[in-house]
Amino acid sequence: MKATRADRGRFIISSFVFICFLCALASINEVRYDSLLKFGRCALANINMPCKLNASTSNTLLAQSSSSDDEIRILFGILTLPDQYQRRHFLRLIYGTQTPVGAKVDVKFVFCNLTKEDQKVLVALEIMRYDDIIILNCQENMNKGKTYTYFSSLPEMFNDKEGPNPPYHYVMKTDDDAYFRLQSLVDSLKPLPREDLYYGYVIPCPSMDPFVHYMSGMGYLISWDIVEWIKESDIPKNQLEGPEDKIFGNWMRDGHRAKNRFNAKWSMYNFPEPPTRCTHELWPDTIAVHLLKNQEKWIRTLKYFNVTDNLKPSKLYHIP
Template sequence: MGILTLGNRYLPRHRLRMLHALQPPVAAQIDVKFVLCNLSRDDEKTLVALEVMLYDDILILNCKENMNGGKTYSFFSSLPGLFGGGANGSGRPYDFVMKTDDDTIFMFPKLVESLRIQPREDLYWGHLVPAANGLPLFMAGMGYVLSWDLVEWIASSETVKNHTVGPEDTVVGEWLRDGGRGKNVRSTRAPHLNFDTKPVSYDYPYPPYTFVPNTISVHRLKDDDKLAETLRYFNVTAGFKPSKFYHL
């Protein structure tokens, strides 16, 4: 899971680390990396170094920080070189790679439940935005998954390398369309996943929309109040224990 973030976004990373640590156990290995481009500020270099020393979950790419200027390409294309062919140089290191943002939270059990039944080849999974107005179908940038073979293809494709600028989620859809890849399209908006016709990966819901019980992810949680409301709905603090040392 690659979470695209910025050097100075220490608090969002801290929040996500806490939430990930408190997730129920799952029968899958989920490795999380916070993905940054080159750091230019001395304060960020020092403070991010502390994060690396403590958590070892930072990936710094050789690129200039950007949102739609090729960072997503830099992320995907770097992975085969960073992780090689898996243990002892054989096999593949991961079945899937996810790109997401630091204002999105995932419910790991529901994520694993969805991905467990997916094909391990040519997979393009996420919140599907249908093709329209000359754009291909694509998965919304809140969080989408590619199978490892597609990541290897991205890293080796000259066509992809020459088309990296633009809205990052639509650009990925264009790569797959133009390369004839990603034929196993799996949408979290599929009827068998939806709850009472409502998507299970979605932006923070303003009325009349609401959270749904079998949610996989919620996006646009930059504000403390929105994040706290989301966590209350999913009862994330259920394990909180009373003590004479504090009261809430």
């Protein structure tokens, strides 16, 4: 009987010690368990509803997986005019059918303030349907500061404390007569720095040195830290008028910016006709083709790159 009572006492003490150990272990791992539980609830919830996680949860999940950090974020700004409705719809087809791997590319159409009643209606409908338009607080112009307004407005527009930092690694400025192959662009950016970068097609055409002059307006890309510098520095503010892409190069020179420069020539080039020193024939190793001023040039370019090869077969249509 005494032995039984002694065994029972030892069992009670052992159980108590074990329970204390479990409590201590749970306390040490409280943040991890709480994070996993909350993440699990989010994963099982409606996938169309965003999951809001607290700071400790976000940090824990970030530590567990860094794959999202490897994805390049690009704001792809196409400078155009409010009345260019058909061109925007066409470019939505061009870029909406491209799905680059390893990057998140947000294509936006950029222009200045609306001035007509029809614009206020039609552009508003576009925004409601596509949500891909940025309207700058400026009057439309070519060489009087639109580029400055574009870049300097972005930090405030995308100031989201709950979003990624920076919101984009790179910002592109291009024209609506240029065709970019987004996967080729992304692949060329992967080995490059994400700070103090200035990327594009070096002008003048024969030059291969990105530190001599500036990048062509067919399309150039800068890192987010340069975007922030443009907003804060007095150097761009004091040089607004003149050929904007050349003026941009002056900002980089005078501000001692863009120590990392990448010349994408000859993967970027003008359409081969008419032939100039800035052109060559279409070829597979292409990032961008510029000066597609009419439908014929667009169709020739798109056919060369076989952009409809992935068209799924269906009984609903027949395209020979």
